[in-house]
Amino acid sequence: MSAPFPASDATLELDCRGLRCPVPIIRLGKRYTEVAVGELIAVVATDVAARVDIPAWCRMRGQEYVGEDVAADGVPVYRVRRLS
Amino acid sequence: MTRTSQGAADNGPAYFDAASSLPLHPAARDALTAALDKGYADPRRLHSSGRSARLILDNARAVVASCLDVRPDEVTFTPSGTHAVHLGVLGLLAGRARVSATLARSTVEHSSVVHAGDWHASRxxxxxxxxxxxxxxxxxxxxAGAAVFALQAANHEVGTLQPVADLASGSDVPVFMDACAATGHVALPGGWAAAAVSAHKWGGPAGVGALILRKGARWRNPFPGDDRIDERSIGFENVPGALAAAAALQAVTAGREEVAQRQRVLIDHIRNTIPAMVPDVEVVGDPDARLPHIVTFSCLYVDGEALVTELDRRGFSVASGSACTASTLAPSHVLEAMGVLTHGNVRLSLGRDATREQVDAFLAVLPEAVGRIRSDAGL
Structure with a gap:
């Protein structure tokens, strides 16, 4: 579910508020190919496991974990760059 | 002793959760039965029944000491491994209170060490x-400012052996070693001041642990004392349990190398096979410096608890460090500290008599079990 206004410079924002693991990672795995190589995806997730699992997903799938940010409502935003 | 169970439901489940708890070792069962008859009395009493209980308790202590290569007076039986951990961590801290109030611990310690630390911090x-x-x-x-360094002998979730002796020798900080996962499975490292062991992890009964306190270690009882034989422990001694624990430890120590070698071959087979059979899976933990009977892996896009249930339905009992649907919602702090995938996690831990047939039967059903959960998620 992409928000109408993607966070900052991300091309695609995945709103995973309230979703439990591994659903945020499944969303990311299904949809990251919607952005072009080199572009950013922002995953907004309340699930605490996302903090470990999004960097681990990037490592396993050869994508780049850019870092963590915070949305206006205080929910963590994890940023990923598509590399392939 | 032949086991024909292959993990198919009609043959009974294949129990691959040995690291949580083992069935009672036959040697422990015999010792327990005998000691229940002869070791019921108060071992502090001077009458013959009391002396009989005392003899059994002293014998158990001597056997455990000999298996762990320590002196009998360095062994204190406790009501659990957890209690031994608490006594060890907090007792060493109390003994060093004038030096420092800082407990250092690795990020992958068992929850009993973590809780002891939290308790220390709350005070x-x-x-x-x-x-x-x-x-x-x-x-x-x-x-160097720390009072105590708590470092496990081996990790209970991923099996990685810790360089306890190396790190202890390079530091003046006394080491508390949680040896609950390792004891009975590998020879323990040296260099520590106190250690904790747990009998049901080596085939002894639940409800028996031991604190091992090296001579010269500065230790003070962090809890109210008691007027028992061993002033470091509390409560009426579990004499039959102690003897059963000792008998099991003696038996598994005698057969340790042979069993470990067999388990290592099976675990290597699993470690090598799973990535080829299941896409997007990560086998975690040290591939070489590890406990012989444990392998842990994480499957991308899979709910670990759903996978435990799927595997249970197919006749395999396994554990998971994932917490996708658990009430805690917090995944394993061990996997988190390692920076590996916390969902889709499965830990297999083999008992002494796990067979190649059981392992192959597991490997035959795993791809389909993972595939079903992934396809349910629309992948």
Whole structure:
């Protein structure tokens, strides 16, 4: 579910508020190919496991974990760059 | 002793959760039965029944000491491994209270160590964490300012052996070693001041642990004392349990190398096969410096608890460090500290008589079990 206004410079924002693991990672795995190589995806997730699992997903799938940010409502935003 | 169970439901489940608890070793069962008849009396009493109980208790202590290569007066039986951990961590801290109030512990310690640290912090103490690498291995000793360094002999979730002797020898900080996962499975490292062991992890009964306190270690009882034989412990001694624990430890120590070698072959087979059979899976923990009977892996896009249920339905009992649907919602702090995938996690831990047939039967059903959960998720 992409928000109408993607966070900052991300091309695609995945709103995973309230979703439990591994659903945020499944969303990311299904949809990251919607952005072009080199572009950013922002995953907004309340699930605490996302903090470990999004960097681990990037490592396993050869994508780049850019870092963590915070949305206006205080929910963590994890940023990923598509590399392939 | 032949087991024909292959994990198919009609043959009974294949129990691959040995690291949580083992069935009672036959040697322990015999000792327990005998000691229940002869070791019921108060071992402090001077009458013949009391002396009989005392003899059994002293015998159990001597056997455990000999298996762990320590002196009998360094062994204190406790009501659990957890209680031994609490006595060890907090007792060493109490003994060093004038030096420092800081407990250093690795980020992958068992929850019993973590809780002891939290308790210490709630009473004004300080806890600092020492990080691990991606394999779960602790790479450095804490700063000299720490009072105690808690470092496990081996990790209970991923099996990685910790360099306890190396880190202890390079530091003046006394080491508390949680040896609950390792004892009975590998020879223990040296260099520590106190250690904790747990009988049901080696085939003894639940409800028996031991604190091992080396001569010369500065230790003070952190809890109210008791007027028992061993002033470091509390409560009426579980004499039959102690003897059964000792008998099991003696038996598994005698057969340790042979069993470990067999388990290592099976675990290597699993480690090598799973990535080829299941896409997007990560086998975690040190591939070489590890306990012989444990392998842990994480499957991308899979709910670990759903996978435990799927595997249970197919006749395999396994554990998971994932917490996708658990009430805690917090995944394993061990996997988190290692920086590996926390969902889709499965830990297989083999008992003494696990067979190649059981392992192959598991490997035959795993791809389909993972595939079903992934396809349910629309992948």
């Amino acid at each position: 004004g103490g300080e806890v600092v964490e020492v990080p691990v690498d991606r394999a779960g291995r602790c790479m450095s000793a804490p700063d």
